[in-house]
Amino acid sequence: MMRALLLTDDLRLELGERARPTVKSPHDVLVKIHQTGVCGTDRSVLVGKFSAEPGVVMGHEAVGEVVEIGPEVTALTPGDRVIVNPTLYCGRCDMCLRGQTNFCHDKTGNEIGIDRDGSFADYMVLEDRFLHLIPADVSYDRAVLTEPLACALNNLDAAQIPSAEPVVVIGAGPIGLVCAVAARHLGSAVTLIERDSFRRDHAHKLIDGFFTSGVDVVGAGSDDRPDRAPTVIDTVGNQLGLAIDLVEDAGSVVVMGYDSRAEATVRPLQILQRGLRVTGAGDYRGPHFPRAVELAARLPLERLISHRFTLEEHEDAFAVLAAAPETGYSALKVVIQSAGATE
Ligand SMILES: [Zn+2]
Ligand SMILES: [Zn+2]
Structure with a gap:
């Protein structure tokens, strides 16, 4: 037994x-x-x-x-x-x-x-x-x-990040952090948005002394808002509105966090006029x-x-x-x- x-x-x-x-x-x-x-x-x-x-x-x-x-x-x-x-x-x-x-x-x-x-x-x-x-x-x-890293790689692939362009990751839970370090390692500057101070502190423990630059950890207040980026990954799963606000025109939003209760209202015209791509990729595929x-x-x-x-x-x-x-x-x-x- x-x-x-x-x-x-x-x-x-x-x-x-x-x-x-x-x-x-x-x-x-x-x-x-x-x-x-x-x-x-x-x-x-x-x-x-x-x-x-x-x-x-x-x-x-x-x-x-x-x-x-x-x-x-x-x-x-x-x-x-x-x-x-x-x-x-x-x-x-x-x-x-x-x-x-x-x-x-x-x-x-x-x-x-x-x-x-x-x-x-x-x-x-x-x-x-x-x-x-x-x-x-x-x-x-x-x-x-x-x-979790395999999940991050699948979602980063789905984001089709233009070579080494900046990425915003919403949420610094385990998946957000894994996503952020993977994106940074692959060459992008990363801004992590997290409203919880314990998670922000832990993000620093992960990053500091490993990456010398290119990862910012910010709160979720309006003063903290990073510049728009070509790629935004929502690892919380209920932040589609914020993700659309933060993505550059012609950019991509990836919904990655699992939240079975989340609902969002989007304006289809915004997707059209701003040329946005909103996508999901699930967990990961065999080769990841x-x-x-x-x-x-x-x-x-x-x-x-x-x-x-x-x-x-x-x-x-x-x-x-x-x-x-x-x-x-x-x-x-x-x-x-x-x-x-x-x-
Ligand atoms: Zn799992
Ligand atoms: Zn099958």
């Missing part, structure tokens, strides 16, 4: 026991989970904003160690440190054949931590094609931010993941981690994330450690 955090019917997490999964298919790999990042989606499930299957083991942003491999696994061996690519896809449907693997038609039953058992547990089994080797000089703490693994090696992403807890301490883990935007945040990236880290 192993420990696992299970979703209850009334949307709580409960520490329970599950049979330890086993290698069944030739391409299966058994991974001993080291740690899993808590994602905004996990919180959304627990507050009823995103639906998941009761009884499922939640968690998807995972890293761990290979314990056992199926007979046809050639690229991995026991002892290897790996990152889980949790956006599974079939590779055969229309969407996959078009390269839009994040919109695979075969999602039902294959969304890790949502309707298929995830990584808030001690072990997990996955096909080898969804596991990536962690480069030798990359820590588990850095590697655990690879999945290996790119993110490579890029993570060059970014100090571990600085985003503000808290770590064990599986037993799951209530505390979600409690530090519970603050409403009105009362202020006290956490950034929270990780939950499993057997690989605690045994």
Whole structure:
């Protein structure tokens, strides 16, 4: 048996026991989970904003160690440190054949931590094609931010940023910060807009001493408004109006934050007359993941981690994330450690 955090019917997490999964298919790999990042989606499930299957083991942003491999696994061996690519896809449907693997038609039953058992547990089994080797000089703490980085790369691609032109990122939560450092690394000057002072301070902890210039962190007041930029990314998900105000004519707005309750009023004429492009890209596609693994090696992403807890301490883990935007945040990236880290 192993420990696992299970979703209850009334949307709580409960520490329970599950049979330890086993290698069944030739391409299966058994991974001993080291740690899993808590994602905004996990919180959304627990507050009823995103639906998941009761009884499922939640968690998807995972890293761990290979314990056992199926007979046809050639690229991995026991002892290897790996990152889980949790956006599974079939590779055969229309969407996959078009390269839009994040919109695979075969999602039902294959969304890790949502309707298929995830990584808030001690072990997990996955096909080898969804596991990536962690480069030798990359820590588990850095590697655990690879999945959010893959999301950032997909959304930066969707933005079609004119070469090294400035980018405004709205929101300095984990996704906003990952987006900002990725855009800066790719050559753009970045302005991060965040109204919460804890998050602004943490943004400085991430950036200072790494980038010597080209990243500004500003509040959300009207005095703080940056110049219009050709690209604006809303990582909050309910800031479309502000994003349209801040984008230059002929520029692009990318909606990236998940907020199932947000609504916005846009004036279509403004989109037309100002030549704006408003777009979304979802999480990430297959090829973004290996790119993110490579890029993570060059970014100090571990600085985003503000808290770590064990599986037993799951209530505390979600409690530090519970603050409403009105009362202020006290956490950034929270990780939950499993057997690989605690045994
Ligand atoms: Zn996630
Ligand atoms: Zn597919």
